Amino acid sequence: MKNPISSISSFNLRKIRFPLFWQMLLAMTLVLCLSTGALWGYLQLNFNDLMQKQIDTFANTITQQAANSAAEMLMADDNMALSAMLENLVRTSDNIISMSIQDERNNTVVLALAPTLGKALKSHTEGNKSRSDYQASIIFHDVKAGTILLSLDNSAISDSLTKTLRALGLILIGIVLLAIGSSIFIAKKLTHSLKQLQITTRQVAKGNLYPTLPNVNNNEVGDLVKSFEHMLQGLRDKESIEHKFNAFISKDIAKDILSDLKQHKKPLKSVNGSVLFVDIVGFTQLSESQSPERIADILNQYYSLLHQVSKIYWGSVDNYIGDGAMLTFGVHANNPKHSINAICAAQLFIRLSKALNQQRITNNLPELHFRLGLHCGDMLAGAIGDPERMQFTISGDTVNVAARLCDLASPNKLMISESVYQHRACDSLLVTEPSERFNLKGKTHPINCFNVTGLAAKFNRMLMQQENELKAMQEYV
Numbered sequence: 001m002k003n004p005i006s007s008i009s010s011f012n013l014r015k016i017r018f019p020l021f022w023q024m025l026l027a028m029t030l031v032l033c034l035s036t037g038a039l040w041g042y043l044q045l046n047f048n049d050l051m052q053k054q055i056d057t058f059a060n061t062i063t064q065q066a067a068n069s070a071a072e073m074l075m076a077d078d079n080m081a082l083s084a085m086l087e088n089l090v091r092t093s094d095n096i097i098s099m100s101i102q103d104e105r106n107n108t109v110v111l112a113l114a115p116t117l118g119k120a121l122k123s124h125t126e127g128n129k130s131r132s133d134y135q136a137s138i139i140f141h142d143v144k145a146g147t148i149l150l151s152l153d154n155s156a157i158s159d160s161l162t163k164t165l166r167a168l169g170l171i172l173i174g175i176v177l178l179a180i181g182s183s184i185f186i187a188k189k190l191t192h193s194l195k196q197l198q199i200t201t202r203q204v205a206k207g208n209l210y211p212t213l214p215n216v217n218n219n220e221v222g223d224l225v226k227s228f229e230h231m232l233q234g235l236r237d238k239e240s241i242e243h244k245f246n247a248f249i250s251k252d253i254a255k256d257i258l259s260d261l262k263q264h265k266k267p268l269k270s271v272n273g274s275v276l277f278v279d280i281v282g283f284t285q286l287s288e289s290q291s292p293e294r295i296a297d298i299l300n301q302y303y304s305l306l307h308q309v310s311k312i313y314w315g316s317v318d319n320y321i322g323d324g325a326m327l328t329f330g331v332h333a334n335n336p337k338h339s340i341n342a343i344c345a346a347q348l349f350i351r352l353s354k355a356l357n358q359q360r361i362t363n364n365l366p367e368l369h370f371r372l373g374l375h376c377g378d379m380l381a382g383a384i385g386d387p388e389r390m391q392f393t394i395s396g397d398t399v400n401v402a403a404r405l406c407d408l409a410s411p412n413k414l415m416i417s418e419s420v421y422q423h424r425a426c427d428s429l430l431v432t433e434p435s436e437r438f439n440l441k442g443k444t445h446p447i448n449c450f451n452v453t454g455l456a457a458k459f460n461r462m463l464m465q466q467e468n469e470l471k472a473m474q475e476y477v
């Protein structure tokens with residue numbers, strides 16, 4: 001069975017934050033220390049071996065030369081000459097402690113000590129640490145006549161080697177400190193740029209597409225900044241395209257299209273929502289009496305009101321059809337209260353149109369009256385048309401019924417179908433005239449319809465407040 005305590009500890013270790021700056025600094029420091037330690041050990045070992053080889057070569061050479069020179073003198077028992085030769089060798093080298101010659105019975109025949117007795121005594125007391133002993137056989141006509149012994153003081157050479165290694169160690173320490181300082185500088189510079197980029201990313205996440213990017217060039221971080229800048233430009237272009245789309249089509253439709261630019265055609269999907277048609281009464285006669293410029297101003301003013309009220313109640317203006325408009329609720333974004341939202345939007349529009357007419361009467365302009373028809377149910381939403389020219393719209397019987405209700409509606413009244421009246425979101429919230437049965441074109445059976453005259457008290461207060469706010473924002477001609 002797995003130990004729960006170890007699992008918790010390992011989980012907590014994975015959660016520990018280890019900044020990139022310290023990761024880089026630790027990695028560089030470890031590499032430098034290990035490489036410097038390995039170099040130091042290698043140099044020390046090789047220096048010791050090299051110096052020992054040089055000492056051995058020097059001592060063996062002197063010993064062998066002395067053995068060769070002492071052969072005849074030893075056989076002739078010329079101890080005076082032997083003593084003079086050894087003393088001369090001892091005096092000529094500061095590193096020789098003593099030299100002696102022994103006969104074939106290992107009896108000392110001649111002994112020569114270093115000139116400085118203290119040096120010799122010191123070397124003897126230090127033992128093998130700074131003293132090395134060498135010997136060579138004295139051969140006379142292929143017969144061993146004796147042995148020559150040499151004691152060599154290594155202290156001077158050892159001191160020189162120690163000083164050299166110490167100086168080399170200080171140099172290596174200086175190199176390590178300099179490298180660590182450089183590592184800190186490089187790590188801090190790199191992490192500073194990454195922190196700036198992180199701050200920039202947070203700004204972009206909050207919607208700022210024009211942040212200040214770090215000024216980094218000629219390295220991988222600079223390439224990352226350039227890639228991030230290209231990404232920002234793509235987001236700016238997408239936002240610009242979306243704003244352009246919103247000026248021509250509904251914001252919800254534009255967002256749906258831009259959500260997947262690789263998909264050539266948005267497939268039709270079945271949705272449940274409400275469709276509201278709005279039409280100007282007597283628009284043909286109005287067009288005959290007004291100039292095209294004046295008609296365009298009227299339509300712009302009327303469409304602006306529709307856009308405002310649909311936006312307040314989570315709807316969208318899907319299409320402008322001459323003097324009419326089609327608004328949808330709960331089609332592009334799921335909304336279980338789409339029916340009551342559509343009714344509130346229609347009632348708010350009627351209130352605003354009355355205020356619009358008061359302004360028009362004041363300016364000696366003809367009044368504008370509107371018919372409104374609302375129906376809810378299932379429909380298809382998506383792109384239709386040729387691949388080179390498509391339109392994102394909705395279709396189905398629900399749309400047709402809403403259009404027919406708009407044609408039957410009385411001026412400045414909202415006519416709803418029985419489906420809207422019985423929708424669960426409208427329960428006990430509507431004030432209507434008695435229902436009427438109408439035979440709609442294309443429908444086999446007549447349907448019940450209702451003219452909405454008001455809403456529940458809480459909705460009326462809300463509509464009055466929204467009307468006053470929009471009046472303050474809207475300038476009427």
